[in-house]
Amino acid sequence: MKFSIQVNEGPYQHQASDSAYQFTKAALEKGHECFRVFFYHDGVLNGTRLTTPPQDDRNIVNNWTELAEKYDLDLVVCVAAAQRRGIVDDGEAERNGKDATNIAPRFRISGLGQLVEAAIQSDRLVVFGD
Amino acid sequence: MSDLHTVNKSPFEKNSLESCLRLSRAGSAILLYEDAVYAALKGTAVENMIASVAGDRKVYVLGPDYKARGLDESRIIDGVEVVDYAGFVDLVDANDKVQAWV
Amino acid sequence: MSETKNFMFLNRRAPYGTIYAWESLEVVLISAAFEQNVSLMFADDGVYELTKGQDTAGIGMKNFSPTYRTLGDYEVRHMYVDKASLEARGLTADDLVQVEWEDWETEESVDNIVEVVDSEKVAELLAESDVVFSF
Numbered sequence: 001m002k003f004s005i006q007v008n009e010g011p012y013q014h015q016a017s018d019s020a021y022q023f024t025k026a027a028l029e030k031g032h033e034c035f036r037v038f039f040y041h042d043g044v045l046n047g048t049r050l051t052t053p054p055q056d057d058r059n060i061v062n063n064w065t066e067l068a069e070k071y072d073l074d075l076v077v078c079v080a081a082a083q084r085r086g087i088v089d090d091g092e093a094e095r096n097g098k099d100a101t102n103i104a105p106r107f108r109i110s111g112l113g114q115l116v117e118a119a120i121q122s123d124r125l126v127v128f129g130d
Numbered sequence: 131m132s133d134l135h136t137v138n139k140s141p142f143e144k145n146s147l148e149s150c151l152r153l154s155r156a157g158s159a160i161l162l163y164e165d166a167v168y169a170a171l172k173g174t175a176v177e178n179m180i181a182s183v184a185g186d187r188k189v190y191v192l193g194p195d196y197k198a199r200g201l202d203e204s205r206i207i208d209g210v211e212v213v214d215y216a217g218f219v220d221l222v223d224a225n226d227k228v229q230a231w232v
Numbered sequence: 233m234s235e236t237k238n239f240m241f242l243n244r245r246a247p248y249g250t251i252y253a254w255e256s257l258e259v260v261l262i263s264a265a266f267e268q269n270v271s272l273m274f275a276d277d278g279v280y281e282l283t284k285g286q287d288t289a290g291i292g293m294k295n296f297s298p299t300y301r302t303l304g305d306y307e308v309r310h311m312y313v314d315k316a317s318l319e320a321r322g323l324t325a326d327d328l329v330q331v332e333w334e335d336w337e338t339e340e341s342v343d344n345i346v347e348v349v350d351s352e353k354v355a356e357l358l359a360e361s362d363v364v365f366s367f
Contacts, residue, residue: 006365008252008367040255041251041252041255080255080258111262112258112259112262113265113266115259115262116259116262116263116265116268117266119237119239119363119365120235120237120266120268125363125364125365127365127366129366129367
């Protein structure tokens with residue numbers, strides 16, 4: 001079965017991203033396909049590589065990156081939500097005249113249409129939020 | 131035709147569970163996870179919420195979330211089934227779609 | 233992408249206090265480009281999104297409520313309001329914006345696509361949708 005996942009909250013403040021990660025991992029381990037993970041609202045904050053949690057805490061951003069590497073996941077950060085909250089890749093930095101980028105490995109910034117497309121293309125959309 | 135409804139908020143903090151129960155149909159499955167797992171406990175002021183739908187909706191609680199919150203499984207309302215993340219995935223698979231009461 | 237699905241946007245949050253309502257609206261606007269059957273459901277505090285006369289001048293935030301009135305132009309055919317949520321908040325349909333809809337090709341038109349429905353109907357509409365977006 002083909003799943004897509006929507007994550008509406010940033011890491012740490014809410015359990016949403018952890019739950020989404022655990023669910024996605026379990027689904028992939030069971031042999032299901034994940035069409036896309038879409039990060040929206042404060043969920044875009046999952047996509048910054050500058051996160052540095054204490055050593056005895058889990059690194060949620062790295063967890064997503066590693067899961068994406070293992071299963072070739074498509075991790076998409078919503079561009080409009082990202083612009084509001086300062087998540088920047090090379091393209092966005094150039095377009096908006098920013099002096100730095102912070103997008104984490106394996107994440108990409110794209111439009112809201114990617115969420116709509118995921119909902120159309122997938123058998124199930126599973127939403128995690130506050 | 132049946133849907134999986136997911137609820138992740140404590141019934142003592144938000145009305146998500148109440149709305150889910152009111153606006154879900156007979157035959158639906160309901161998964162309590164994150165802070166909603168507290169709704170699965172016996173002897174609370176909201177215990178009757180789960181009891182009121184026990185006849186026509188199947189209620190599940192996510193074991194890892196429940197266990198994390200330090201309460202023994204013997205205190206879970208009779209008829210509520212404990213599932214792990216793989217079970218969560220199976221519920222999503224087995225139902226037609228997921229409605230999240232975030 | 234030829235497949236057409238019934239999309240339901242389930243809105244349960246009040247505007248301004250959090251950004252969910254506004255960013256949900258942005259998804260609705262984008263989805264118009266994908267030619268799906270789009271409906272919106274307003275329940276719980278989501279019914280507050282539709283109040284008439286919102287004025288945000290004093291809080292320095294954009295008033296996005298006029299956008300709801302244009303949704304008929306974005307392929308949205310139904311906007312449902314949960315009656316129990318509305319009544320619990322002391323509101324009636326008169327407190328809510330009206331949204332016109334017109335089919336440009338057939339010239340079929342509806343004066344107001346905002347419809348107050350009871351709990352049973354809400355449950356039925358949610359159940360009949362192919363995808364529920366929750367905000």
